[in-house]
Amino acid sequence: MGKGWLAKQQTAGPKLKTCKASTLKARPHLQLDPPASKRPLIPKQHWRNLPGWIVLHAERGNLAKCWEGHRLESKIQDGRGQKSDCVWCEKRPKGGSSVQICPKCPWWVVCSSCACRPRLPKLQDDPLFHGPDSPCLLSSKANLCNSSGTVIICPGGNYEYLVPHEGMPAVECLAARGIRAVVLRYRLLPRYGLNDALQDLRSAVAVVRKTHTGPVAAMGFSAGGHLVASLALETNSSDTKKQSGRKPFDAQVLVYPCIDSSDWGDEDCCGFSDFDSCFPVARSLLARREALLGGRGFAAPPTFMVASTKDEASPPKHHTDRYVSALRKRHVPFAYLRRNYGPHGFGLAGGWMESCVEWLEARGFGCPKGT
Numbered sequence: 001m002g003k004g005w006l007a008k009q010q011t012a013g014p015k016l017k018t019c020k021a022s023t024l025k026a027r028p029h030l031q032l033d034p035p036a037s038k039r040p041l042i043p044k045q046h047w048r049n050l051p052g053w054i055v056l057h058a059e060r061g062n063l064a065k066c067w068e069g070h071r072l073e074s075k076i077q078d079g080r081g082q083k084s085d086c087v088w089c090e091k092r093p094k095g096g097s098s099v100q101i102c103p104k105c106p107w108w109v110v111c112s113s114c115a116c117r118p119r120l121p122k123l124q125d126d127p128l129f130h131g132p133d134s135p136c137l138l139s140s141k142a143n144l145c146n147s148s149g150t151v152i153i154c155p156g157g158n159y160e161y162l163v164p165h166e167g168m169p170a171v172e173c174l175a176a177r178g179i180r181a182v183v184l185r186y187r188l189l190p191r192y193g194l195n196d197a198l199q200d201l202r203s204a205v206a207v208v209r210k211t212h213t214g215p216v217a218a219m220g221f222s223a224g225g226h227l228v229a230s231l232a233l234e235t236n237s238s239d240t241k242k243q244s245g246r247k248p249f250d251a252q253v254l255v256y257p258c259i260d261s262s263d264w265g266d267e268d269c270c271g272f273s274d275f276d277s278c279f280p281v282a283r284s285l286l287a288r289r290e291a292l293l294g295g296r297g298f299a300a301p302p303t304f305m306v307a308s309t310k311d312e313a314s315p316p317k318h319h320t321d322r323y324v325s326a327l328r329k330r331h332v333p334f335a336y337l338r339r340n341y342g343p344h345g346f347g348l349a350g351g352w353m354e355s356c357v358e359w360l361e362a363r364g365f366g367c368p369k370g371t
Helices: 004-009 042-051 168-176 194-211 223-236 239-244 261-265 273-284 319-329 352-361
Strands: 071-078 099-100 109-111 135-141 148-156 181-183 218-219 250-254 303-308 334-339
Touching: 004 181, 099 334, 109 223, 135 168, 135 194, 135 303, 148 168, 148 194, 168 352, 181 194, 194 218, 194 223, 218 223, 250 352, 261 273, 303 319, 303 352, 319 334, 334 352
Parallel strands: 148 181, 148 218, 218 250, 250 303, 303 334
Antiparallel strands: 071 099, 099 109, 135 181
């Protein structure tokens, strides 16, 4: 997720406490589908103070709830008393149809179709909310043995959390179209900085290249987009060529990425839940700002970029427009979808994934036609 808008979401209450780090390793071994970690990012006694975009009452677990965590009740839409649209599809349920309504928030209505939406794991079962010192790759159970290439998904979360709907749902969406993908659980503030997250992504690329054939791409959402674009700066690096003989990855997909990292250095706009712990160490996130905005050191592989004109956290004119200008100036192939997809954090909504899949297929990702 982005930065500036998060500050508006903060509510008064006790400061969040991160779990104390155990013995930390400079470069922990990155595993593919390791055993589930039982250690959360935040001690359970402080979960009540987590931001709503991580708690996600309305999307986690098996019980239907509203954004505030109230249980929903099943009712029949009578077409007269209830005038609210479905909160997910924004369509008015037909009279006589079954709906779910929050008794305490009567405007929270879910139609019968959206009530069957796939659910995210409970917070206590979410692998992206656990293992603070254990970066890893998470894969799907889809059988894609004939698929060429792999996409590494980097969820956003302001470098403080990892947003679940930008992780496995993206993997499963690509798998349904024959493209192999994995989610990177990378290390976060306040224990770690940008260099640690970059090392996790480098290790992920190495593991994927060793495990699977074909090209490698990275797909980053919001802060994850900043991470992906930051590693992409090493595309023309002499050090990279000496170490591996090839660029970090062959293509990148940036979805509402935070290209200009200056907000992370602004105490009014950084949006950290644990401000006192995160803000002092967030300076590392500004290290590559000049290069990312097209200055000296800019480099990138072929790029597919998605931005929303209604995004107030990472407005295109300050982020993706400037990045595209740098791509164009350096003749890097790119595709740029810029339209109203809604506010920051729209995830897979809006239909952009279909164009993205076609773009990836043209670059050698996916199953051969006819298989």
